[in-house]
Amino acid sequence: MTEQNVLDALKNVIYPGFTKDIVTFGFVKDVVVENTTVGLMLDITSSADEVKDELKKRATEELKKAGFEEIHVNIKAPEAPKMMSNSVSGKNIAPHIKNFVMISSGKGGVGKSTTSVNMAIALAMQGKKVGLLDADIYGPNIPRMMGVEGQKPQIQGNKLEPLKAYGVEIMSMGSIMEEGKALIWRGSMIMKAIDQFLRDILWSELDVLVIDMPPGTGDAQLSLAQSVPVTAGITVTTPQEVSLDDSRRSLNMFKKLNIPTAGVVENMSGFICPSCDEESDIFGMGTSEAVAKEFETELLTRIPIEPAVRIGGDTGQPIVYHKPDSETAKRYQEAASKLWAFIEDINKKGGVDNASVQPTTPPGVSACSTAGAATAAPAKATEGESCGTGCGCH
Ligand SMILES: Nc1ncnc2c1ncn2[C@@H]1O[C@H](COP(=O)(O)OP(=O)(O)OP(=O)(O)O)[C@@H](O)[C@H]1O
Numbered sequence: 001m002t003e004q005n006v007l008d009a010l011k012n013v014i015y016p017g018f019t020k021d022i023v024t025f026g027f028v029k030d031v032v033v034e035n036t037t038v039g040l041m042l043d044i045t046s047s048a049d050e051v052k053d054e055l056k057k058r059a060t061e062e063l064k065k066a067g068f069e070e071i072h073v074n075i076k077a078p079e080a081p082k083m084m085s086n087s088v089s090g091k092n093i094a095p096h097i098k099n100f101v102m103i104s105s106g107k108g109g110v111g112k113s114t115t116s117v118n119m120a121i122a123l124a125m126q127g128k129k130v131g132l133l134d135a136d137i138y139g140p141n142i143p144r145m146m147g148v149e150g151q152k153p154q155i156q157g158n159k160l161e162p163l164k165a166y167g168v169e170i171m172s173m174g175s176i177m178e179e180g181k182a183l184i185w186r187g188s189m190i191m192k193a194i195d196q197f198l199r200d201i202l203w204s205e206l207d208v209l210v211i212d213m214p215p216g217t218g219d220a221q222l223s224l225a226q227s228v229p230v231t232a233g234i235t236v237t238t239p240q241e242v243s244l245d246d247s248r249r250s251l252n253m254f255k256k257l258n259i260p261t262a263g264v265v266e267n268m269s270g271f272i273c274p275s276c277d278e279e280s281d282i283f284g285m286g287t288s289e290a291v292a293k294e295f296e297t298e299l300l301t302r303i304p305i306e307p308a309v310r311i312g313g314d315t316g317q318p319i320v321y322h323k324p325d326s327e328t329a330k331r332y333q334e335a336a337s338k339l340w341a342f343i344e345d346i347n348k349k350g351g352v353d354n355a356s357v358q359p360t361t362p363p364g365v366s367a368c369s370t371a372g373a374a375t376a377a378p379a380k381a382t383e384g385e386s387c388g389t390g391c392g393c394h
């Protein structure tokens with residue numbers, strides 16, 4: 001018997017979850033053959049016990065079929081991620097990430113993605129190890145805003161390497177799916193997508209993962225809060241009354257999901273004229289301070305409407321990095337410092353816990369898509385909010 005017999009036999013062993021076999025992946029190493037005795041090493045990328053067991057069983061079966069009698073299959077796998085998170089109890093499917101920040105808003109188009117990008121970069125510029133997850137699966141904008149549009153993540157075994165720009169690790173549905181292709185998401189699919197974003201991306205041991213949410217207070221927000229302990233929530237709003245009404249919904253959601261609220265970012269607040277650098281009040285400004293107070297939190301910063309912010313987003317050149325001396329960049333830096341101080345304070349007080357928002361439906365069944373299922377959110381909807389399906393508010 002030869003090494004070739006071994007490789008031929010192992011070509012029949014498909015790596016779990018993939019269409020390729022373990023020889024093609026290059027996982028078979030250190031093959032030693034003597035008559036009908038074979039020893040080898042499978043150097044795999046998964047630390048999951050199910051994967052190790054399955055591969056050992058399948059490899060042994062195939063080698064037996066090929067005529068080997070004494071078979072020694074050793075597995076080399078990466079260590080399971082260390083528990084780094086500050087979570088106290090509950091569920092955490094990404095324990096090597098220390099803190100999670102949810103950037104939300106009651107309505108669309110107010111500047112969540114812009115805030116997420118600039119805050120993530122500001123934290124990285126302040127020396128933190130930062131990831132940016134675009135959880136807006138309906139309209140992923142982060143790749144363009146971070147200047148990584150069109151880049152595809154590298155595959156490592158059954159996991160994906162995040163992209164990287166401005167010192168920040170990045171992952172987005174926009175980097176995975178075909179450009180311009182729209183997907184229709186049901187509740188259970190959203191849960192699965194969020195789960196994979198946290199489990200199957202090779203995030204480093206991050207200080208913080210900043211998460212840009214889709215607008216509103218629906219399935220994605222609830223899934224995230226159930227999957228990891230969210231250390232801090234930020235609500236982005238514009239200064240008009242109608243937007244403030246929506247941000248109350250977002251702040252209320254943080255409360256219901258037991259997410260500590262770091263504060264409110266009032267975006268498009270006033271206007272900085274590019275030719276004279278003077279700030280004027282065109283849409284109103286400073287109005288969200290009162291709303292923040294209502295929810296016992298603070299106004300983290302006011303970001304003016306400024307062409308450089310939009311151009312930065314459109315061209316993948318975020319203002320905080322490319323115009324660090326501008327007033328707006330300074331405000332983002334200041335807001336990032338406040339956010340970090342808030343996170344440290346939360347952790348000093350014992351960290352966060354998402355045990356109370358765990359679903360009561362069986363695993364794999366979305367509480368959101370199961371009409372009449374027990375309410376997954378901790379508190380029942382209050383009058384006037386459309387929280388009928390147990391998925392937070394919509
Ligand atoms: N302060 C600002 N000054 C000028 N333009 C801005 C500012 N903030 C955001 N924009 C622009 O407004 C548009 C909407 O912002 P953004 O995409 O960040 O909002 P969003 O809340 O993430 O939207 P969605 O709900 O669709 O995800 C973008 O083109 C962005 O560049």
Ligand SMILES: [Mg+2]
Pocket residue numbers: 112113114136141212213
């Ligand atoms: Mg967005």
